[in-house]
Amino acid sequence: ELRLLESGGGLVQPGGSLRLSCAASGFTFSSYAMIWVRQAPGKGLEWVSGISNSGGSTYHADSVKGRFTISRDNSKNTLFLQMNSLRAEDTAIYYCAKTIGYYYYYDMDVWGQGTTVTVSS
Amino acid sequence: QSALTQPASVSGSPGQSITISCTGTSSDVGGYNYVSWYQQHPGKAPKLMISDVSNRPSGVSDRFSGSKSGNTASLTISGLQAEDEADYYCSSYTSSSPRVFGGGTKVTVL
Numbered sequence: 442e443l444r445l446l447e448s449g450g451g452l453v454q455p456g457g458s459l460r461l462s463c464a465a466s467g468f469t470f471s472s473y474a475m476i477w478v479r480q481a482p483g484k485g486l487e488w489v490s491g492i493s494n495s496g497g498s499t500y501h502a503d504s505v506k507g508r509f510t511i512s513r514d515n516s517k518n519t520l521f522l523q524m525n526s527l528r529a530e531d532t533a534i535y536y537c538a539k540t541i542g543y544y545y546y547y548d549m550d551v552w553g554q555g556t557t558v559t560v561s562s
Numbered sequence: 563q564s565a566l567t568q569p570a571s572v573s574g575s576p577g578q579s580i581t582i583s584c585t586g587t588s589s590d591v592g593g594y595n596y597v598s599w600y601q602q603h604p605g606k607a608p609k610l611m612i613s614d615v616s617n618r619p620s621g622v623s624d625r626f627s628g629s630k631s632g633n634t635a636s637l638t639i640s641g642l643q644a645e646d647e648a649d650y651y652c653s654s655y656t657s658s659s660p661r662v663f664g665g666g667t668k669v670t671v672l
Contacts, residue, residue, distance in 0.1 A: 485665050486651050486653075486663045486666070487663065488659075488661045491661075500659070502659065541613070545660050546596070546655050546660035546661060548598045548610055548653070549608075550619060552607035552608055552609070553607065554607055
């Protein structure tokens, strides 16, 4: 069974940092690009960050550029999102998702259950 | 990158057909055949329903179909069922970013 399991969410003060993880199983992790998508409370989906299958290419949305860093460890089948300088507007459920190809512009066919990040003092 | 434009809500009776529109520009929807649709039930993760404008992934009901004309893509749900009540999001490749989502459409089965 294809599975993605996020962890690392929680409550953090504005300006703080968090590192999200996403453990993958049931597929050849190193063959697929991976994505982080977030959803603020009561709002729609926002594409946040993407990384190619090898990890050699990444992309971050303008809203998080310079603050968030996506990375992956193919030897451990794990995706990461390092979030620094967090703001209240970063409060959301963060989903990791597998794409259908090796590059991050592909569609996302497997999603995790999400991990909640709350930025508040 | 601005979000794609979707109607906030669409409703229909069981058995009817409904269509959800997704309007962009020539830099996204109109310029590429990389439009997809996701279904999201409350409290659940999104599910890919349509990729590349009109392709249905394995396991997705054939009651769901996608199309595109100019800068507007559409998702049609035929034979509407109670289980189709959910939020639906379109997504497109763009010339300036890998992907952008629409604002979402809430489908209500009357």
